[in-house]
């Protein structure tokens with residue numbers, strides 16, 4: 411099936427001006443000057459892109475696709491994500507993770523959920539593991555999961571500096587990263603070790619020690635939730651300076667003065683002249699957002715969602731917090747490169763047709779995932795297998 415998007419302003423993420431895009435089945439077959447693409451004898455669906463901006467679909471590298479939570483007992487296990495939730499947020503690619511609960515949730519069910527999302531129209535990969543070390547896998551080790559299971563591209567989210575972590579020793583931490591590195595090499599994957607950071611004083615200490623004492627490069631790992639308090643964020647800025655990548659978690663507005671919003675964090679990174687090319691953003695969607703008191707007791711619970719992910723992008727876009735190109739890199743292109751998701755994160759010939767068409771107000775008009783329209787003229791088109799949305 412052919413689709414032709416005409417007269418749209420393209421950010422590839424680079425601003426390449428107004429162009430036409432030909433989609434052939436799941437791929438971008440051509441990006442050309444307006445009017446140049448001519449097709450005869452074949453049916454072509456035409457999409458008027460005038461006045462709209464085209465950018466690569468968002469990549470959300472930390473999603474509890476199976477549901478997270480459970481920290482307040484069985485009734486607090488968060489629900490699974492639906493393909494509609496992702497489409498409505500412009501997210502065309504997710505990387506799924508487990509969380510605190512590695513007893514009633516399993517990497518194999520995470521894999522099944524990723525496959526289901528892909529059948530329903532998304533792109534999905536997963537991490538082996540959960541909060542604890544040693545961490546659960548499908549085949550017995552992170553290394554063999556990376557080599558043998560196509561959808562596993564790293565290990566995560568492994569908890570550090572958090573009262574819910576397994577209090578891993580530095581050696582245990584290092585072994586996990588080494589498993590990721592070698593497994594990634596053998597499996598032709600990025601093999602990223604993705605770390606959940608809590609509010610604990612140890613912060614990123616293990617990561618700093620790793621690059622000081624071992625041969626493992628900073629880019630083998632990424633810490634997330636790095637703007638949850640100011641001390642940790644300071645370390646995160648230092649980590650970028652040393653060549654590392656960090657992930658920021660979108661969410662509701664910060665609770666208290668210690669937490670930085672994604673916008674504030676990005677502003678600080680920019681003001682410090684640090685490369686935004688080493689920053690990704692994720693939603694933590696369908697994880698629970700537990701609220702603890704000073705004693706570490708759970709006093710409340712909400713569920714994270716991807717609406718905050720889109721809302722954050724829209725704010726950055728509308729208020730010009732970053733340049734257009736930088737905003738797209740942070741929400742898509744950087745993650746594609748870091749996690750080695752080939753064919754993702756760019757609007758270029760040969761790349762997969764994961765595309766967003768947005769209007770002036772950064773509202774989603776079209777969402778394409780592998781050439782399939784999940785949203786068309788602002789209306790949700792995709793339906794999950796058990797969808798209740800009419």
Ligand SMILES: [Zn+2]
Pocket residue numbers: 567606607635
């Ligand atoms: Zn987390």
